[in-house]
Amino acid sequence: MVRGFGRRNMGRRGIGLFGIIYLAVGVLVAGTHGYLVAWNIPGNILEGLVAIVLWPLVALFGVDFHALIA
Template identity: 80%
Template structure:
């Protein structure tokens, strides 16, 4: 549960939780929540990987 809460915080601060009406953004948001250590610690840009 804590893992997902941290994932939500990281995804929100890195701009992955905006415009959820576009399917690609939903995928990016969910990926950012699940893969938050990559986003937070290794600066992986999921916008470039998924888009």
């Protein structure tokens, strides 16, 4: 028997479907909570990126990154 014949490479590439959905929900939550309004100030850019990545804290627990980072 030949090892690996007919098997797909199980190596990871990119973020995958779950990652895309997670970031899409993050953008949606950050947009509805006012984090994607004015990206001309470095602090606002940082707030927006943090809100996108940590969207469960914003959506479920009401954490306000405007007050924490500014």
